[in-house]
Amino acid sequence: MTHGARGMRGATLLSRARRTMDDLAVVGHRGSHTYGDVVRSTAAVARRLLDGSADLDEARVAVMAPPGFRFVAAQWGTWAAGGVSVPLCLTHPAPELEYVIDDAAVSAVIAAAEYRPLLGPILRARRIPLLDAEEVAAADERASAPAAWQTDRRALILYTSGSTGRPKGVVWTHGNLEAQLRALSDAWEWRRTDRALLVLPLHHVHGLVNVVTCALWNGAACDMLDRFDAEAVWQKLMTGTITVLMAVPTIYRRLIAAWEAADDATRRRMSEAASGLRLMVSGSAALPVPTLDRWREISGHTLLERYGMTEVGMALSNSYRGQRVPGAVGTPLPTVELRLVDDDGIPVAAGTPGEIEVRGPSVFKEYWRRPDATAGAFRDGWFRTGDDAVLDGHAYRILGRRSVDIIKTGGEKVSALEIEDVLRTHPAVQDCAVVGIPDAEWGERVVVAVVAASDADFGLADLQAFARERLAPYKVPRGLQVVEALPRNALGKVVKPRVKDLFATAGG
Ligand code: MCA
Numbered sequence: 001m002t003h004g005a006r007g008m009r010g011a012t013l014l015s016r017a018r019r020t021m022d023d024l025a026v027v028g029h030r031g032s033h034t035y036g037d038v039v040r041s042t043a044a045v046a047r048r049l050l051d052g053s054a055d056l057d058e059a060r061v062a063v064m065a066p067p068g069f070r071f072v073a074a075q076w077g078t079w080a081a082g083g084v085s086v087p088l089c090l091t092h093p094a095p096e097l098e099y100v101i102d103d104a105a106v107s108a109v110i111a112a113a114e115y116r117p118l119l120g121p122i123l124r125a126r127r128i129p130l131l132d133a134e135e136v137a138a139a140d141e142r143a144s145a146p147a148a149w150q151t152d153r154r155a156l157i158l159y160t161s162g163s164t165g166r167p168k169g170v171v172w173t174h175g176n177l178e179a180q181l182r183a184l185s186d187a188w189e190w191r192r193t194d195r196a197l198l199v200l201p202l203h204h205v206h207g208l209v210n211v212v213t214c215a216l217w218n219g220a221a222c223d224m225l226d227r228f229d230a231e232a233v234w235q236k237l238m239t240g241t242i243t244v245l246m247a248v249p250t251i252y253r254r255l256i257a258a259w260e261a262a263d264d265a266t267r268r269r270m271s272e273a274a275s276g277l278r279l280m281v282s283g284s285a286a287l288p289v290p291t292l293d294r295w296r297e298i299s300g301h302t303l304l305e306r307y308g309m310t311e312v313g314m315a316l317s318n319s320y321r322g323q324r325v326p327g328a329v330g331t332p333l334p335t336v337e338l339r340l341v342d343d344d345g346i347p348v349a350a351g352t353p354g355e356i357e358v359r360g361p362s363v364f365k366e367y368w369r370r371p372d373a374t375a376g377a378f379r380d381g382w383f384r385t386g387d388d389a390v391l392d393g394h395a396y397r398i399l400g401r402r403s404v405d406i407i408k409t410g411g412e413k414v415s416a417l418e419i420e421d422v423l424r425t426h427p428a429v430q431d432c433a434v435v436g437i438p439d440a441e442w443g444e445r446v447v448v449a450v451v452a453a454s455d456a457d458f459g460l461a462d463l464q465a466f467a468r469e470r471l472a473p474y475k476v477p478r479g480l481q482v483v484e485a486l487p488r489n490a491l492g493k494v495v496k497p498r499v500k501d502l503f504a505t506a507g508g
């Protein structure tokens with residue numbers, strides 16, 4: 001990798017793609033595409049975005065398309081033109097999309113036709129051009145991609161919930177991306193003959209970087225499902241072509257359920273197919289040991305669990321060739337510096353729990369246009385993850401998050417405070433407290449305790465309908481308790497562990 005001022009360039013995705021022009025790159029339900037197709041469509045998208053200018057100079061270009069060739073072309077085209085790619089969540093309702101579009105101040109959106117009815121009014125009101133993903137990716141033989149990859153140039157903004165306020169844009173530079181791609185390629189031994197199966201959304205690091213971009217960095221193929229579906233995944237695995245699968249624990253649980261629902265002969269075929277893969281990874285949330293054990297019985301694979309975060313990429317990983325410790329996330333990846341510290345930021349002794357801090361080339365540049373939040377997230381140059389861990393022998397174990405206001409459900413991180421702010425605008429809600437309670441399928445489930453406004457008559461379904469119009473589906477509460485008053489401490493602050501207890505005793 002090259003370092004230094006803007007203008008320095010490392011190896012690029014595009015220059016690497018040119019080495020394998022005839023190889024299969026992307027397989028989706030709309031067909032198969034080679035690296036040559038990716039390179040030509042990247043050029044076409046870049047040319048269209050540039051529209052005669054030399055460089056987008058880090059203008060933000062959002063993309064809203066199902067996982068597949070059009071998504072890749074839109075994103076690579078944005079990069080080649082010198083823009084910053086902002087992938088949008090495909091299940092967001094209008095208010096969440098508006099928030100991201102405004103916060104990132106996007107200058108254009110490339111979208112698949114099915115999102116036009118949702119995006120059209122939002123973009124017209126803001127005079128932001130809406131480009132058709134199919135049309136802009138139509139290969140243009142005359143165009144050559146300018147390839148504006150530069151180590152210090154912003155490449156990507158991914159939105160993530162925190163313990164305060166609305167989601168923040170996490171900015172990755174091309175250098176961050178390259179560092180991550182190199183680290184994962186080495187650690188997990190990616191190879192050109194791989195064929196990865198993508199079952200995750202593309203507005204997160206897990207699906208976007210670990211699966212799709214790693215595959216394409218290595219000249220491998222990436223087979224993409226529009227959305228996760230357990231049957232479809234098993235069908236793909238049973239074709240015998242897939243070598244790499246990465247998913248969140250909820251997905252492995254669903255794959256187990258589908259296996260268990262099958263007849264004996266089908267189960268045998270499923271197990272045989274799964275055992276043929278080279279690598280299966282789990283991450284984004286704690287992998288319960290019973291899930292790991294059951295998956296090993298079914299597939300013969302001990303899932304490789306690793307730990308990461310949108311702000312730092314992958315930090316800890318079990319070993320590809322060596323031992324994989326159930327319930328643990330292994331050791332720091334090669335370029336990652338990691339330490340555990342106490343509340344004063346002093347490193348703790350081995351075996352003592354502490355907060356994970358990370359330093360290294362994959363750590364993000366900044367929260368988009370939030371210098372205070374960025375400064376507050378670091379201590380002496382180390383990024384403070386907010387996760388507690390302990391070094392147990394040779395492997396780290398994640399103990400959980402420090403903030404009760406951050407919930408992980410099905411691998412999605414959500415902020416309790418953000419949901420509370422929305423629910424408090426419901427006329428029947430005088431006050432409320434959102435918590436995550438343990439759930440076998442989702443890891444945690446979002447639930448809410450509500451103090452009703454006087455005379456209010458409402459139920460969970462009303463609250464959910466209200467929330468669904470304003471929030472992403474995974475933020476919608478799945479349980480409700482109506483209470484006389486929220487449990488508070490002497491200072492008047494809501495005691496969230498006692499809110500959780502309300503659901504434990506009432507059965508959710
Ligand atoms: C969907 N629903 C959810 C979730 N997803 N509820 C809670 N949590 C969720 N994550 C809702 C649906 O809207 C629906 O609501 C109901 O649950 C059942 O929907 P279903 O169709 O069964 O769900 P699905 O659409 O199949 O989604 C489940 C999923 C998905 C496939 C597990 O949530 C998913 O792809 N999760 C992974 C997200 C991810 O990639 N995270 C990585 C970020 P209703 O019934 O009301 O309509 S973390 C990261 O990137 C870091 C760096 C890292 O370490 O990896």
Ligand code: AMP
Nearest residue numbers: 283284285286306307308309310398413
């Ligand atoms: P996100 O901010 O959405 O990128 O999610 C990152 C968070 O997911 C981390 O801060 C952890 O809390 C959690 N996480 C990721 N991987 C693991 C893992 N293997 N075990 C436990 N928690 C994890």
